[in-house]
Amino acid sequence: xxxxxxxxxxxxxxxxxxxxxxxxxxxxxxxxxxxxxxxxxxxxxxxxxxxxxxxxxxxxxxxxxxxxxxxxxxxxxxxxxxxxxxxxxxxxxxxxxxxxxxxxxxxxxxxxxxxxxxxxxxxxxxxxxxxxxxxxxxxxxxxxxxxxxxxxxxxxxxxxxxxxxxxxxxxxxxxxxxxxxxxxxxxxxxxxxxxxxxxxxxxxxxxxxxxxxxxxxxxxxxxxxxxxxxxxxxxxxxxxxxxxxxxxxxxxxxxxxxxxxxxxxxxxxxxxxxxxxxxxxxxxxxxxxxxxxxxxxxxxxxxxxxxxxxxxxxxxxxxxxxxxxxxxxxxxxxxxxxxxxxx
Amino acid sequence: xxxxxxxxxxxxxxxxxxxxxxxxxxxxxxxxxxxxxxxxxxxxxxxxxxxxxxxxxxxxxxxxxxxxxxxxxxxxxxxxxxxxxxxxxxxxxxxxxxxxxxxxxxxxxxxxxxxxxxxxxxxxxxxxxxxxxxxxxxxxxxxxxxxxxxxxxxxxxxxxxxxxxxxxxxxxxxxxxxxxxxxxxxxxxxxxxxxxxxxxxxxxxxxxxxxxxxxxxxxxxxxxxxxxxxxxxxxxxxxxxxxxxxxxxxxxxxxxxxxxxxxxxxxxxxxxxxxxxxxxxxxxxxxxxxxxxxxxxxxxxx
Numbered sequence: 001x002x003x004x005x006x007x008x009x010x011x012x013x014x015x016x017x018x019x020x021x022x023x024x025x026x027x028x029x030x031x032x033x034x035x036x037x038x039x040x041x042x043x044x045x046x047x048x049x050x051x052x053x054x055x056x057x058x059x060x061x062x063x064x065x066x067x068x069x070x071x072x073x074x075x076x077x078x079x080x081x082x083x084x085x086x087x088x089x090x091x092x093x094x095x096x097x098x099x100x101x102x103x104x105x106x107x108x109x110x111x112x113x114x115x116x117x118x119x120x121x122x123x124x125x126x127x128x129x130x131x132x133x134x135x136x137x138x139x140x141x142x143x144x145x146x147x148x149x150x151x152x153x154x155x156x157x158x159x160x161x162x163x164x165x166x167x168x169x170x171x172x173x174x175x176x177x178x179x180x181x182x183x184x185x186x187x188x189x190x191x192x193x194x195x196x197x198x199x200x201x202x203x204x205x206x207x208x209x210x211x212x213x214x215x216x217x218x219x220x221x222x223x224x225x226x227x228x229x230x231x232x233x234x235x236x237x238x239x240x241x242x243x244x245x246x247x248x249x250x251x252x253x254x255x256x257x258x259x260x261x262x263x264x265x266x267x268x269x270x271x272x273x274x275x276x277x278x279x280x281x282x283x284x285x286x287x288x289x290x291x292x293x294x295x296x297x298x299x300x301x302x303x304x305x306x307x308x309x310x311x312x313x314x315x316x317x318x319x320x321x322x323x324x325x326x327x328x329x330x331x332x333x334x335x336x337x338x339x340x341x342x343x
Numbered sequence: 344x345x346x347x348x349x350x351x352x353x354x355x356x357x358x359x360x361x362x363x364x365x366x367x368x369x370x371x372x373x374x375x376x377x378x379x380x381x382x383x384x385x386x387x388x389x390x391x392x393x394x395x396x397x398x399x400x401x402x403x404x405x406x407x408x409x410x411x412x413x414x415x416x417x418x419x420x421x422x423x424x425x426x427x428x429x430x431x432x433x434x435x436x437x438x439x440x441x442x443x444x445x446x447x448x449x450x451x452x453x454x455x456x457x458x459x460x461x462x463x464x465x466x467x468x469x470x471x472x473x474x475x476x477x478x479x480x481x482x483x484x485x486x487x488x489x490x491x492x493x494x495x496x497x498x499x500x501x502x503x504x505x506x507x508x509x510x511x512x513x514x515x516x517x518x519x520x521x522x523x524x525x526x527x528x529x530x531x532x533x534x535x536x537x538x539x540x541x542x543x544x545x546x547x548x549x550x551x552x553x554x555x556x557x558x559x560x561x562x563x564x565x566x567x568x569x570x571x572x573x574x575x576x577x578x579x580x581x582x583x584x585x586x587x588x589x590x591x592x593x594x595x596x597x598x599x600x601x602x603x604x605x606x607x608x609x610x611x612x613x614x615x616x617x618x619x620x621x622x623x624x625x626x627x628x629x630x631x632x633x634x635x636x637x638x639x640x641x642x643x644x645x
Contacts, residue, residue, distance in 0.1 A: 058496055060496065060498050060552070091514055091518065092518075094518055094519065114541075114542065116503060116542040117503060117540050120540065319543070321541070322543075324500075325539055325541065327550075328550070330588075330598070331550075331588050334588045334591075
């Protein structure tokens with residue numbers, strides 16, 4: 001693979017996807033400290049929101065340590081060069097949240113839907129695209145669940161609503177490099193040349209780096225990752241590792257590698273409640289194609305009902321659950337516990 | 344045959360057709376008109392086959408016939424954008440409007456919770472909130488009638504096939520209106536609504552999770568009894584309204600897990616979210632009809 005001279009933009013997820021392994025309890029001060037250090041390392045764009053996006057504060061997904069408004073206001077004020085993005089899932093957050101985030105000073109809004117449901121994002125993407133200077137991104141989650149041809153139809157819907165960039169998102173960390181290549185390459189061929197294309201990976205099968213490289217090779221110019229991999233499941237593509245590989249391959253990111261490594265080691269790792277890594281349960285997510293943020297919910301329900309988290313996750317995959325269905329996990333665990341008892 | 348109140352359905356789509364099939368079985372409602380805007384609409388053709396008068400000239404095609412046909416109740420199964428106009432026109436002819444769109448210009452109505460209030464207030468326009476609201480607000484109310492609910496949250500998961508283009512274009516309206524209904528009708532001090540769309544095949548049956556946070560320690564026995572009673576009330580008009588798990592208690596949190604299967608009249612069984620709307624709309628109209636038949640209410644133009 002020859003990527004010599006390619007320029008890409010990396011986008012750090014630690015302060016949004018990383019909220020999942022922290023059960024949304026990262027404090028405002030911790031966010032500010034990390035954002036400032038990332039700014040100094042030259043990371044161009046970082047995402048700051050509840051793990052499930054704007055308006056995610058809920059019994060279903062977890063109440064965060066502070067509100068989206070508090071996090072965004074503090075981080076946007078603290079950074080100099082680094083830009084800040086927010087995530088919005090229609091059905092959870094609304095355009096009111098979007099306007100609030102814009103008022104806080106975000107430069108990028110990412111509107112996320114399940115890979116087959118792009119048309120629920122029209123309201124939010126079209127509004128965002130009319131806000132002057134707002135980088136508007138469409139984000140198709142669980143993109144492994146449909147073939148490339150169908151995925152591209154959905155990406156084009158988001159493009160037609162006004163997204164200047166669209167993402168293929170491997171929320172379950174299920175994809176293999178060939179899956180990424182096929183999807184990104186077809187999208188690149190079918191989308192307008194000026195529409196940017198991104199890839200968001202999860203490391204559940206240990207494929208974060210390989211998949212991200214495949215994405216760049218096939219035409220993506222934005223890559224998501226998180227320092228020390230702080231993200232749902234086995235984490236996102238570990239960003240400092242990806243940056244080192246990019247450096248070796250001659251891909252330009254504009255990020256200071258050693259400083260990024262230091263942020264990962266000195267600020268992010270000490271923050272972790274548990275080591276975010278490929279283990280039995282996070283590996284199951286990737287193998288079974290399950291939404292990565294289900295991990296801790298499945299572990300909790302398993303412990304409560306004397307079940308195995310792996311059994312719960314495999315069943316959630318079999319039922320083709322999608323992102324946002326966290327409430328299914330406890331419901332399913334209660335059913336499974338009852339069946340065990342009567343068996 | 345006992346006397347029935349004559350009704351018109353505006354909007355011959357999936358919802359309107361399902362409503363027509365249910366209304367045909369009613370003991371107090373007689374569907375007389377189906378109103379559309381497209382002469383080639385398959386919904387109008389179906390309605391004609393079922394022996395109902397039709398017009399393809401919209402509400403304006405219905406209005407001249409309302410007095411002579413004694414239409415006293417109309418259902419609007421079109422869209423929020425045209426509802427206010429429709430409602431004004433039929434109200435002027437002295438008919439009550441049951442609004443199945445998200446327009447919500449009249450008071451919210453969730454039959455087992457506040458239908459009697461709406462009828463007692465003699466409202467000429469009542470709104471059916473949202474599908475998620477119909478499925479979940481009775482459960483919030485079942486908890487809040489026992490003790491103070493500071494926060495009520497509902498998660499509605501519906502099959503992709505059961506979510507129409509109107510809802511998709513304005514999904515915020517669903518989350519906002521449902522949250523407002525959780526507060527105003529459910530009785531929660533603060534409401535939150537989440538909708539998740541799942542494209543799995545075969546389509547999944549509508550699922551709803553209801554979380555309530557109570558001000559004081561929940562009275563488990565009283566809440567459990569209240570929830571079961573409320574489930575039985577909803578089952579009177581939606582037999583597939585099923586308590587799957589719960590209520591479960593964790594500190595001050597009460598969680599209820601529901602599944603809502605439809606009757607499968609015109610809409611498929613999995614689309615319990617749509618069925619509960621048409622069933623609730625009909626139930627509302629029947630209550631009005633009983634009041635009219637008993638001489639306690641005479642709908643009239645304002």
